[in-house]
Amino acid sequence: MSDPRVAILMGSQNDWAVMRLAEEALEQLGIGSDARVISAHRTPERLTSYLADVEARGIEVIICGAGAAAHLAGVTAAHTELPVLGVPIDSSALQGLDALLATVQMPGGIPVATFAIGKAGAKNAALFAAAILARKDPEVAKKLHEFREAQSAAVPERPL
């Protein structure tokens, strides 16, 4: 596979069931990714150490998936100037509403681009990472365009 240009961080091993949709979508678009389990709460040093040289290792966009009091994306955004995409995960009693608010309601100054709760959000974060890369990489732009065309074509005319 090509060198990773997108990091996929998740707060716990359990989030992988959702976040692997980001990995798959990136792969489909020919974009390499680097998936890591990094808890903002249980392994804070691992996060800062990973982010310290993330840009140097070729990562251009960071996707963070987390549930409950989802702090991972916000804390990541505090430590990098790369675009940070947040995916709220439905892993508590409140069905992801907590994760959504904890991800999207960032105060002015440190943005996190937030996507839908769960699998739709993981997939869309990947597509959005591709849209960012497409700004300077015509190959990604072409792949993204083909994906969009194929996606439109795949919608059936009538319900089955």
Added chain:
Amino acid sequence: MSDPRVAILMGSQNDWAVMRLAEEALEQLGIGSDARVISAHRTPERLTSYLADVEARGIEVIICGAGAAAHLAGVTAAHTELPVLGVPIDSSALQGLDALLATVQMPGGIPVATFAIGKAGAKNAALFAAAILARKDPEVAKKLHEFREAQSAAVPERPL
């Protein structure tokens, strides 16, 4: 001012009180923007016609602000492959919760990068647009870095 690279669309004139924070933040970072009132509901043709040649006119990122059943960002994202950023605006009885959910809960396939409700979101969408442009434009990256440094320095040590 420099040529506009970011479009700022808003669903109604009333949203300008919030969305002008996006314009101001972009200006601070030396990025030109093009602000338009385009209602996904009242002027749908204006939207498709604006988007038809938006890329040709140099726009690289589109920020959409809307309240209530906020469809503007989602409909924009359906018509372009440029990155679309959504800002939910608190303009109904439900304090922006309706606009937030209508913006962020996009189905898999068509992403909208969503930011906080209201002014914090408008400012952050602008900063995030800069982070996208910074991927290929070192000048923007430098300005964004300086902004972040200044922002950190401006936080007082103790409450006043």
Added chain:
Amino acid sequence: MSDPRVAILMGSQNDWAVMRLAEEALEQLGIGSDARVISAHRTPERLTSYLADVEARGIEVIICGAGAAAHLAGVTAAHTELPVLGVPIDSSALQGLDALLATVQMPGGIPVATFAIGKAGAKNAALFAAAILARKDPEVAKKLHEFREAQSAAVPERPL
């Protein structure tokens, strides 16, 4: 079956499990319908092209079912002056609250008549479409009246 007078649009194939209740209720009232999968996000052109001549093809009422950031009904209402009925579908982590708000909270100027989340809403949208047609078609009015009578009679006196 009689010529379709009501269109039943849905955002994805998965919504059919809910929206077929609309088709069934219309059929019971002798009203033909035309069911289509049209995503406001993935197939926007299909939507405008379908709506371009929908009135010419005899459609008088349009029912739209969609989940999550449910934009289908609002976008449809932006492109037609026919009555548009919206059915929020519970297909995300937030149990249809997102779809309800994204459908009902339309800004002043472009109305969407919204019904309950899920199957009750799909059935009621069909009954309401019949009530609209009944304003000028005594045969539909008669069928609707019989349906209401039968429905009342079917409620048991005591719980079983």
Added chain:
Amino acid sequence: MSDPRVAILMGSQNDWAVMRLAEEALEQLGIGSDARVISAHRTPERLTSYLADVEARGIEVIICGAGAAAHLAGVTAAHTELPVLGVPIDSSALQGLDALLATVQMPGGIPVATFAIGKAGAKNAALFAAAILARKDPEVAKKLHEFREAQSAAVPERPL
């Protein structure tokens, strides 16, 4: 003014501040209306007596505005086969969320077409009533079309 074809019912005198937007919009479209204060709770007999001959008196659509545990639209729909439109009003501590759910979540069998909370909903209910009447009255259809054209034209190109 022309003979009333639309009834505007409201649960209390206080709701008039919102519901008069429905009256105004109908007037703008040349449609006569009959505004009444009828509480489903404090004057239940007045409601059934009003509805008993409402159709005979030329009413074709009924708009009901109510706040809090908003039962007016649902109870009206139980007593008539005319189309009933519900407008949730923000008049309690919960900002209209109670009125919205109490209006829209009707069980299968008795539909209430629900619109946005507050003034946007009152205006839209009137426009929707016009869309129903337009199905058989070309004059109303023409007025509604002109309204929509004018509304689109009134959206400014750029924020002021």
Added chain:
Amino acid sequence: MSDPRVAILMGSQNDWAVMRLAEEALEQLGIGSDARVISAHRTPERLTSYLADVEARGIEVIICGAGAAAHLAGVTAAHTELPVLGVPIDSSALQGLDALLATVQMPGGIPVATFAIGKAGAKNAALFAAAILARKDPEVAKKLHEFREAQSAAVPERPL
């Protein structure tokens, strides 16, 4: 069984799974009840006819269970001066929040005494009906007292 002193009304046959807990609790306290399926929406005449002579038939308290846009308790309270107890039932996508708000948020003037969503509420409505009857019937007061004593005694000291 003794003559019914409490009516148990429910909006649909499906609500019986919850409302039978009210019947059982009343029976345990030696209080006769009369359970009926009466829909405020599908059988409005049945409701007014049942309430017309309900007091004459010895009913002293009315318990109403309903889900979704739960109007049954409010409409009942509009037609009687007997105490009306409301039990919101979780039968829609919104888990009973709609039924709770539609039952409890009654406007000033027509009270509905509301209890918890679901089975706890059905049981408690029965206990509360007993507390009302106990105000004038020492036998009920005695039974209620014994119930409360037994209930306290049945709580285990330590978790098992």
Added chain:
Amino acid sequence: MSDPRVAILMGSQNDWAVMRLAEEALEQLGIGSDARVISAHRTPERLTSYLADVEARGIEVIICGAGAAAHLAGVTAAHTELPVLGVPIDSSALQGLDALLATVQMPGGIPVATFAIGKAGAKNAALFAAAILARKDPEVAKKLHEFREAQSAAVPERPL
């Protein structure tokens, strides 16, 4: 004034602005009341000591008003077999939703009859207390009936 038959307890002095509507409504119906500030949290002994002989002093119904984590009604209900009516008060950032849920969601076994958030609820709790007393006191029944008649008559026919 007549001897108090209804206790009006409130969690803090600030709740009086709402709870005095209960006192006023009772007074209008000729029912004496005893208003007290008793905090379930700050003065728990005062509560148990007040409840110890409350029945002996002629109180037949207890109304409890409290905001935020409103425990007053539930704790009162735990210590008495008299009917306990709860009024949630909007005194926190969450607009009374917290007080509503903390009052109404009582577990099976200890009922609290809950009314609307705020002033409507305070008034309705008083009317409901009267409905309980009316079960054995024809004078109260008569006054309540007159109140209901007057209330219906006071609703204007048309909005002003």
Added chain:
Amino acid sequence: MSDPRVAILMGSQNDWAVMRLAEEALEQLGIGSDARVISAHRTPERLTSYLADVEARGIEVIICGAGAAAHLAGVTAAHTELPVLGVPIDSSALQGLDALLATVQMPGGIPVATFAIGKAGAKNAALFAAAILARKDPEVAKKLHEFREAQSAAVPERPL
């Protein structure tokens, strides 16, 4: 096992499935606990009697788990000056949102330290109780430190 220093109270036997996670976490840290079923509503005397000499029996921190209108922690805090920790339990239709608000929204003057809904909260309350004891007991501090180290080490580098 060592003498109990932490009390674990729960409102009903059913809460034990959640609250045993507190017991297990304390045991892992070598801290003895005393688990009791005490309902604030069904056994109020048991609560005051348990709390009367709880300090004398060596208890230093009290953890309270309860669902629905969760009053246990607040009432406990009203009767003791020991630190009271509250764990909201998801045991009603509202998924623990009711229990969370009823536990955390305590009025100024009587604090309850609240943790997450359900098992995460039960575990965290135990860890927090240990952090309190660690303030004066170096042995607990050491165990807590080891727990934290082990917990960090147990997070896998990459998703499996």
Added chain:
Amino acid sequence: MSDPRVAILMGSQNDWAVMRLAEEALEQLGIGSDARVISAHRTPERLTSYLADVEARGIEVIICGAGAAAHLAGVTAAHTELPVLGVPIDSSALQGLDALLATVQMPGGIPVATFAIGKAGAKNAALFAAAILARKDPEVAKKLHEFREAQSAAVPERPL
């Protein structure tokens, strides 16, 4: 003033209006505090550097106040084994519900003791910090006891 034993951290200068209630309550109990503005997002290094030697400087409890996507308490808890108390602040469109969920819904392993939204929470966090210190400091225990006595005595018997 005595040496600070409690740190009061807040995410922005604006939070001071709320958090000064914590400072005041601690002062009333004779406990010194150290108030700092430290943004988890805008000044992440300031946070880790402050926490690095916080224990060495005599701090025993840390109170964190933050609004919106309130990450401050959680991130603090990730970097220290001292007890961390969180105060959600109502500074966004969602009235503190976002801050509450982002503070309280911590995943298992890293606890944050959460208090009510806003001023009540700030005061209670201070009282709770005192309760922690009271476990080993009889002087604080005595002051806390006096505070509680005075607080009870200050509740008026009857509403004024």
